[in-house]
Amino acid sequence: MASIAPFMAGGAAPAQAQDDAMFDRLFGSAPASERAGQAADGLALPALFADGKLIADAIALHDLGAQGGACVAVLPLLEALEVAHEQASAGAHIALTLPEPRRTVTIPAAALLPSPSGDCLTLADAPAHLPLSITHDAVSQRLLIAPTAALPVLMRLAREERHSRLRPETTRPAFALLARPEAAVQLWSADLGAAIATTPQGRQVSANLLASGALLGMAGRVSLGLTNEGRITPGFTLSEARDTPDLLGPLGARSIALGDIATPAQPLIADALSGRGLVISSRAPWRADLVDTITLTGPLPQGWEAELWHEERLIAVTRQPDAAGQWQFGDIPVRIGENRWLVRLYGPNGEVSEEVFTRLVGTEMNAENEVGYSFGVVDGGTPLLGQTLAGEPAGPTAFASIDWGMASEVTARLDLRAGKQGQPAVALGLNGALGGGLWALTGARDRAGGFGGAVRLARRIGAQDVTIDLARHGRDDGPGLAPLVREFAQVMSLAGQGRIGLGRLSLPWQARVQSGSLRRGGDRHVAAARLVVPMPNWQANFALGAVQEGSAPWQGTAAMGLTARRGEWRLRSGVTASDRGGWRIDGANLSAARRVAGGNLALDLDWQADSGKLGGGVTYAKTFGPLGLSASAGREGAGWRAGVGLTLGLWRGPQRWRTAPAGIARSGAIMAEMFVDEDGDGVRGADEAGVEGGRFIVGAALRREETAADGTVLIGGIAPGPDVDIETQMSSLTDFTLRPERAGDRLALRPGEIRHVPVALRPTSSIEVQVLLVAGDRRTPRSGVTVVLHDTQGREAARARTDFDGYALFDGLSFGTYQAEAAGQSTAALAVSRDNPDAQTRLLIPAATGS
Known part of the structure; x- marks a missing residue:
């Protein structure tokens, strides 16, 4: 809460009595801590944030007393969120127009309170009338918006960010790009882990290492897993990616990866593969894809869990890495327009990491005469070192893809793939836009000499997307192909997805009808639908499906999932059922996690109807400084299990190695060093003091990490790849005479890199x-x-x-x-x-x- 005191200049006339009366009538005459009433109390002016972005510098927030909470000035809030609204007069109801899908909702007059800043809406009532929830961080004076549906201001900011990312060469950088440190060989960071467990199969001991560094100018990643059974799981990858096409000289590449890699899918002739190999591309990995389903990947350390979220709903969970040690979410359907996914990683010791992926579909056709390419070799299913982890490895394969913007709305794509078995496969396709819709036409000759083709038509109708797919596959059904190609000789499908406007809610939905001829003979027909109900603190997922093969009767399946936050608890549950001669429950599961005594407690329960057995366990993890300790116990199918684990992170500072919680080697980090530059040379001298309590803005996020007494702070969890800006939060400097010598810096981090950034403050x-x-x-x-x-x-x-x-x-x-x-x-x-x-x-x- 912020108190208000008038500023009186020397010699200025005193305020008039009527002005004092007006002030007292609006704000009260007693101290703020003693006042109570309807929005007539203490005024705060917190900044407004949504999705980590600063939306407004100040929004009026009024204290309603000890029991009343707080209320926010509603009209300034709607204007900041860029929500179209109409109000006939003060105190009347407010009509809102919400996008995606376009709909009208009303904030009733009864929900509005009078205040000195106009009509006011309590924070507790906001989720009942708006597609969002609001929390007030009184310490940092921030209003934090958690949207449950699309907001115009976030759509605009995402659009601007996307345009900047897609055409980086046309965007003038806000700050100068810092040069990367030159070193032939350098180790940046490492994560260490060890565990011992007792299971029904016997005692198991394991250790793992994940290290990141630089080798010959490229980012290197080394992983190693050991068990008491003598199994060794190594991994190694070298990569380089950037926004500018200046890799490999005349090739004009933007990315290169060598070692344990993941390669993209190629229509009709190849699925996405993981294994040892080399891939070179003219596109950075974070650039958008063409019209198709996509695959998202990233490093998954041992014992970690990855969740995929899309539009505020949980899509999938994985705990098992692929052959390259990556989490992988494949065959993700993309919507026309912007697609945004959030991958949340949860570590065994309570660590939490997030990475955002954005793909733009429909307007990412190549510009006229623009050419893009990728090529390489991959031994699918086989890591660079060690034995294969795949049951049916795809084997060595060479591949190449090239796309060319034939016109502003037509892009041609040629894909080639050749392995040790069969003939080279080739696919030729056209992608384009016509009449407000999208289309893709592909023809292919596979490794077995068979011919196939596919047609895709997509169109957005309001806020809903409709896609029609027709495909006839060739003769090849070997490993390395997409599951749909291996299973069906021909297939057609009609799919839709979008959002259903229901008052202030916007409910995501998906539906699919598919029919095809199986390669083994017979037909298969599938119908499935899913609806999500997203609420401020919980969401429900409902899925219903049915499958028919040949003349057999339809078999139905159903599932219901619930994720929620209840106080400190993070809950996830699900129930599955099927119709096999009558509906019955197949199984259920429940997971719950929360912080307890400075650590993280997780409970898991699962029940299988076929066996009638109940399984699950409990895990407690806590960090002691940089050291992470975990203990677990539970029951699985054959008996009881128990174990303990230990983790530690290491990173290289300017002069020595330092410790940090595990996870430091997976993402990027900045080690900022803030000091008073007395001599103005930009380099910290032995007698130049550090600045304590300094904070930074990284990208669009206000970071809470503060510099220590020596002026240093580690800012972690930064997504590697795209350029990111860092600047000083001027409000964090207690000495107002200090100013940064540079307004800010721009840098591009590589996975696991810890970049030292000196922040010289000059006395002014x-x-x-x-x-x-x-x-x-x-x-x-x-x-x-x-x-x-x-x-x-x-x-x-x-x-x-x-x-x-x-x-x-x-x-x-x-x-x-x-x-x-x-x-x-x-x-x-x-x-x-x-x-x-x-x-x-x-x-x-x-x-x-x-x-």
Whole structure:
């Protein structure tokens, strides 16, 4: 809560009695801590944030007393969120128009409270009338928006960010890009882990290592897993990716990966593969894909769990890495327009990490005559070192893809793939836009010499997407192909997805009808639908499906899932059922996690109807500084199990190795060092003090990490790849005379890289000038007068306009000598230095000039 006190300038007239009465009527005359009432209490002006983005610098928030909570000025809130609204008069109901899908909802007049800032809506009532929830962080004075549906301001910001990302060469960077440190071999960070467990199969001991560094200018990642059974699981990858096409000289590549890699799918002739190999591409990995389903991947350390979220709903969960040690979510359907997924990683010791993936579909056709490519080799299912983990490895394969913008709305794509078995496979396709819809046409010759083809038509109708697929596959059904190609000789499907507007709610839905001829003979027909109900603190998923093979009767399946946050608890549950001669429950599961005594407690229960057995367990994890300790016990099918685990993270600082919680080697991090640069050389000297309590803005997020007494802070969890900006939160500096020598820095991090960023603060000075109008023996402050500050060379250093008391303040000035000038009059020389950083003066102007 912020108190309000009037600023009284010297010599100013006192406030009128009626003004005092008005102030008291609106805000009360008692101290804020003693007042209570309907939105007539203490006023705070917190900043507004949504999805980590600053939406507004200040929104009026009124305290309703100890039992009433707080209420936010609703009209400024709607304007900040860019939500279209209409209100006939103050106190009347407010009609809102929400997008995606377009619908109208109403905030009733009964929900609005009067306040000095206009109509006010309590934070507790916001989820009942708006597609969002609001929490107030009183410590940092921030209002945090958690949207449950699309908000116009976030759509606009995402659109601008997407345009900048898709066309980085046309966007002028806000800050200078920092050069990468030059080193032939360098180790950045490492995660260490060890575990011992007792299971029905016997005692198991394991250890693992994940390390990141640089080798010959590329980012390197090494993983190693060991067990007491003698099994060794190594992994190694070298990669480099950037926004500019300057890799490999004339090839103009943007990304290269070598070692344990993942390759993209190729229509009709190949599925996405993981294994040892090499891939070179003219597109950065974070660039958008063409019209198709996509595969998302990333590193998954041992014992970690990955959740895939899309539009505020949980899509999938995986705990098993692929052959390259990656989590992988494949065959993800994309919507027309922007697609945004959030992958949440949960570690065995309570670690939480998030990574956002954005794909734009429909407008990412190549520009006319723009050419993109990717090519390489991969031994599908086989890691670079060690034995294969795949049951049916795809084997060595060479592949290439090239796409060309034939016209502004038509892109051609050629795919080639050749392995040790069969003939080279080739696919030729066209992707385009026509009449507000999208289309894709592909023809292919497979490894067995068979011919196939596919047609896709997609169109957005309102906020709903409809897709029609027709495909006839060739003769090849070997490993390395997409499951649909291996299973069906021909198939057709009709699918839709979108959002259903239901008042303030926007309910995501998906539906699919598929019919095809199986390669083994017979037909299969499938119908499935899913509906999600997203609420501020919970969401429900409902799925219903049915399958028919040949002339057999339809077999139905159903599932219901629920994820929720209840206080400190994070809950996830599910129930599955099937119709096999009558509906019955097949199984159920429940997971719950929360923080307890500084650690994380997780409970898991599962029940299988066929066996009638109940399984599950409990895990408790806690970090002691950088050391993570976990213990678990539970029951599985054959008996009881118990175990303990230990983790530790290491990273290389400017002078020595330091410790950190495990997970440091997976993402990027910045080690910022803030200090007072007394000599102005930008390099910290032995006698230059660090600045404690400094905070930073990274990307669009206000980070809470603060510099320690030595001026250093580790800011982790930064997505590697795209450029990210870092700048100082000026409000965190207690010494207002300090200013950063650079407004900010831009840098591109690689996985596991810890970049040292010196933040030099230079001492500055200030000069305050009061402009007075002279008329006889009267001197009157003049507002709105332009004051120009000149240096000793006569050059303009700064300019400002005087306020209502005639003052103009120049701060952030370098030390030196200045002279102020206004209305043809000048001051004497004003010298400011480290010992005398502030100067004040008066500038007198005659009446004829001042008027």
